[in-house]
Amino acid sequence: MDAATKVAMPAVSFDTSPDRYRHWKLAFDGPVATLSMDVQEDAGLSPDYKLKLNSYDLGVDVELADAIQRLRFEHPEVHAVVITSLKERIFCAGANIFMLRGSTHAWKVNFCKFTNETRLAIEDASENSGIKFLAALNGICAGGGYELALACDEIILVDDGNSAVSLPETPLLGVLPGTGGLTRVVDKRKVRRDLADVFGTVAEGVKGKRAVEWRLVDAVYPTSQFKQRVAARAQELAGRSDRPSSGPGIRLTPLRPRITDTAVTYSSVSLEIDRDKRVATLTVSGPEGHQPSTADEIQAAGDQFWPLRAFRELDDALLRLRIVEPLIGTVVVKTRGDQESMLAVDELLLANKDQWLVREIIHFMKRTLKRMDLTSRSFFAFIEPGSCFAGSLFELALAADRSYMLDDPEADNTIALSAMNGGPLKMSNGLTRLQTRFLAEPERVDQALAREGSFTPEEAFEAGLVSFAPDELDWDDEIRLAVESRAALSPDALTGMEANLRFAGPETMETKIFGRLTAWQNWIFIRPNAVGEKGALTAYGSQSRPEFDFNRT
Amino acid sequence: MDAATKVAMPAVSFDTSPDRYRHWKLAFDGPVATLSMDVQEDAGLSPDYKLKLNSYDLGVDVELADAIQRLRFEHPEVHAVVITSLKERIFCAGANIFMLRGSTHAWKVNFCKFTNETRLAIEDASENSGIKFLAALNGICAGGGYELALACDEIILVDDGNSAVSLPETPLLGVLPGTGGLTRVVDKRKVRRDLADVFGTVAEGVKGKRAVEWRLVDAVYPTSQFKQRVAARAQELAGRSDRPSSGPGIRLTPLRPRITDTAVTYSSVSLEIDRDKRVATLTVSGPEGHQPSTADEIQAAGDQFWPLRAFRELDDALLRLRIVEPLIGTVVVKTRGDQESMLAVDELLLANKDQWLVREIIHFMKRTLKRMDLTSRSFFAFIEPGSCFAGSLFELALAADRSYMLDDPEADNTIALSAMNGGPLKMSNGLTRLQTRFLAEPERVDQALAREGSFTPEEAFEAGLVSFAPDELDWDDEIRLAVESRAALSPDALTGMEANLRFAGPETMETKIFGRLTAWQNWIFIRPNAVGEKGALTAYGSQSRPEFDFNRT
Secondary structure, eight states: OOSSOSSOOOOOOOOOOGGGOSSEEEEEETTEEEEEEOOOTTOSSSTTSOOGGGEEOHHHHHHHHHHHHHHHHHOTTOOEEEEEESSTTEEEOEEOHHHHHHSOHHHHHHHHHHHHHHHHHHHHHHHHHSOEEEEEEOSEEETHHHHHHHTSSEEEEEOSSSOEEEOTIIIIISSOOTTTHHHIIIIISOOOHHHHHHHTTOTTOEEHHHHHHTTSSSEEEOHHHHHHHHHHHHHHHHTTOOSOSSOOOOOOOOOOOEEOSSEEEOSSEEEEEETTTTEEEEEEEOOOSOOOOSHHHHHHHGGGSHHHHHHHHHHHHHHHHHHHOTTOOEEEEEEESOHHHHHHHHHHHHHTTTSHHHHHHHHHHHHHHHHHHTSSSEEEEEEOTTOOOBGGGHHHHHHSSEEEEOBOTTSOOOBBOOGGGGTTTOOTTSSOHHHHHTSSOTHHHHHHHHOOSOBOHHHHHHTTOSSBOOBTTTHHHHHHHHHHHHHTSOHHHHHHHHHHHTTOSOOOHHHHIIIIIHHHHHHHHTSHHHHSTTOHHHHTTSSSOOOOOOOOO | OOSSOSSOOOOOOOOOOGGGOSSEEEEEETTEEEEEEOOOTTOSSSTTSOOGGGEEOHHHHHHHHHHHHHHHHHOTTOOEEEEEESSTTEEEOEEOHHHHHHSOHHHHHHHHHHHHHHHHHHHHHHHHHSOEEEEEEOSEEETHHHHHHHTSSEEEEEOSSSOEEEOTIIIIISSOOTTTHHHIIIIISOOOHHHHHHHTTOTTOEEHHHHHHTTSSSEEEOHHHHHHHHHHHHHHHHTTOOSOSSOOOOOOOOOOOEEOSSEEEOSSEEEEEETTTTEEEEEEEOOOSOOOOSHHHHHHHGGGSHHHHHHHHHHHHHHHHHHHOTTOOEEEEEEESOHHHHHHHHHHHHHTTTSHHHHHHHHHHHHHHHHHHTSSSEEEEEEOTTOOOBGGGHHHHHHSSEEEEOBOTTSOOOBBOOGGGGTTTOOTTSSOHHHHHTSSOTHHHHHHHHOOSOBOHHHHHHTTOSSBOOBHHHHHHHHHHHHHHHHTSOHHHHHHHHHHHTTOSOOOHHHHIIIIIHHHHHHHHTSHHHHSTTOHHHHTTSSSOOOOOOOOO
8 A cells, every 4th residue: 555656746845935835824013923725625645635625735734834834933913813714605525535535545654743743833823922713713623634723723614504624534434633633632621521422423513502512612693793703812812922022033944955865965954865775874963163152143043053053953854754765664863073062062052042033943942853854764873972962852862762872992982961951842752751751760850951061972881861772893884784684673563662662651632642543543543444445534525435344342 | 343253252251360360470568569470371361372472351451450359459458569570571462463463353452452451450559558660671661561561660671682562563563552551651741742752662672771861761771770679679669558567458259150151140249231222221220238347347347348249240340241232232231229228338438538448349339330330331220219329339320421310209219429539549540430420510519419318309409410301101111212212322433432421620641541542543444554464563473564555644
């Protein structure tokens, strides 16, 4: 099923900007921005399906992710966002079913992962950046459309006798609402599980007063009052923000990597691809040369300030890896640069962490590292002389499945921590990577953070900060063997194993969505009852009705 | 893949007793019992595979579950249990691979679910019954063997230069350690995730001092000291128990249901099967006639005391449903009996909850209800005149996906709560079913529990305790339609939906195992890289090496 993309998918780019959006309109009115969905039927990523009724594919969601990101960096004066639709009586019909049906399993899974990350980015902006989101459902809101609404702080539904919210995936398609829908219904909106059970099996959904009573939406208003009520509520939500009352923001300019057949090269990040060995090398270079020293200078540097530039590049590299390079199973993570400069940048970030732009930069670094945690590839960090695994960049070693540090008495090789390892870059489970690592011995977290200065290989190993510290005689063999033997294992078993080992400790709505819900969805996405010849997803929209194997599993 | 069992599996019975065990020996020495694995190669459930090297199939695990259960009820004087093996240099090789390879997907999934429940029952006995478990690994301990050890409080491994603990599923079979292994390694034993990553990919496992350093076992001893150290530690663990210092316990006698083609009838429970409609009706009758009124009388009544008898029958019915009736997708749950008698029994249980036997009975009721929560069938409770949805039996309505209560002014129909709904019968997520139900309005839990007397249909609906309360004109149509439309949906989508909606709120190691780990394992169990013609599970033990589709998902 994975061997070939069933629908021809063009190369996807994650680089876009409002002037190039095909599917969304972004409008501003003081502290309130309105993000309106107006999907162009003929502008899907593939010509094989039409994006009717504001249904979406990955291309639509890339624009949404871009818009959320730009609102944070380019528009500090925006304090609330209304998400609505420009189509008559339709908010959004959800993910395009014909796109899903025509996609490989891997594409479906990566599509859902990206859309999940985008919805979590909305919640992250609400929780951490003082931007509240209001879903203004001006019409039918089905499946992924409702899941988008669920990611907003509040949901207002028009009460026109017709417009309903629904999760018709189970009754119509034999799959799950896979973009957090089930989890957010019972865990975020705390809908009673028996009512959620009914809601999840009724294709036509729930509307009007009952939608409010069941906690599926926060309010319904008749068409005559809808726009005015939405506008009033958006103003109220905007009033609670701690963002600046005016701009300017900074411009996020295109990344423009140099792309060859075997490498993607950005200014501070490179991704080298070895398809024969199914291994990539991801290298991040630390800050170089003169760095800003005040919040004003950071703002003046804009998107060229190293942490923002490097992590935007890293984020793009991870997305490319997922979508463009499915055969690369193992990623060797390296860094290079000057550790002192890296630690100085961390210090600058923390000294200015309450300034709106620095706050955005830190949260963006956090989200990028989460993207790495959630990327289903094996990451091995190789720490060698000249590397820059310090502070924020040491998170790359902590995010890796393993780390190897060369212990060569002839060559200086150190790692270092900073306060950035102690809190701001939390994982999806709500803990720092150090806390997750040392669940058994929490005192080690403080011990490691309290240390002044860097760690030699022996010290790093003793402190539990690296997995192995081979000497120069063993190094080449040991890392070669580690990579080769990893690349030989079943990629599916590795995906499952990594998903279970990476997130020890507490669970959050986020880890539930990526753990439980996603894993079930992946299972269902390859079951014959969904995607077989007579499965419900296959049968949808055709004359034939699905035929199920009714054995319960 | 589900259409037919690939290996002929005989009808499984969950009824056994020590004198009939084929695979385990149970020995007693004062407060310490020793449960020794000695699997008979030729006594598997199917003649198609041999249970070599203490590998196991469902039949072996049914005996283990029975032994744990009997230690709790029949042997109150047992305060610690040593789990070991009678085979030379082999503790346990894990689940039998040829059994797994020959099984349908549904069988694999149900097998793993039952073995998971058994291991959780070990942990439940440790946490709640004062029985500590010591895994005495006298030899090689691989896969499911190590997962059994992980369920124990402590693990001692012999240090003989050869004996190792291992999770070879990923490197050898292309599947996950699916019986809680990955979760318990990082969450229970808090092994560092990078070391767990290495451990999970090294087929030969880890032994000796390194196994202790990595927290995989608690201690290693040379062969010469092993037995004595195990015995000494077991005595120490036994010393901490709050169980009685001597017996007698009570006998768990066989259930002996009457079984026809369309019904299984126990004394207080019946399961009627309608295979054409794919619906079963599960009816539980409340206590009748004279009931004990003191702890001594409860002990005298033994396994005929209603709560123990009825919940043992319910447990057996649920297991039969899972294994014997895979085509039954929807279960209508009914009760009948006298609510006052039911509430009096609840009161008696709670008044004596610290007595060892009553404590066991309450925890068994809890585990049975958890088994229901974890059964992948849709449960609809129908509350009609003459029913007995009161106190402990009202948990059946709360465990159901939905409940319908007939509101007929001509006929008395009520439900009632007791303190048993307020704490002792917690779900896997650590909350009561009422707390899970009212996550959005926690005050409703106390309001409902505070009420004196029963609830009419209208009151029950207003209090949020039932999903719907149709009147007598609508009743027949509404419940018929609910059942018919449920039975028409994709069974896979329902399994996934229910698994996501039933466990809102906090996560525990237990919900992680059944949510995240199980869902990933189910996914991997149907991937071609595991079970396809050239998959690793298929290739194991043959001359051919697996060939993978290396696309990462």
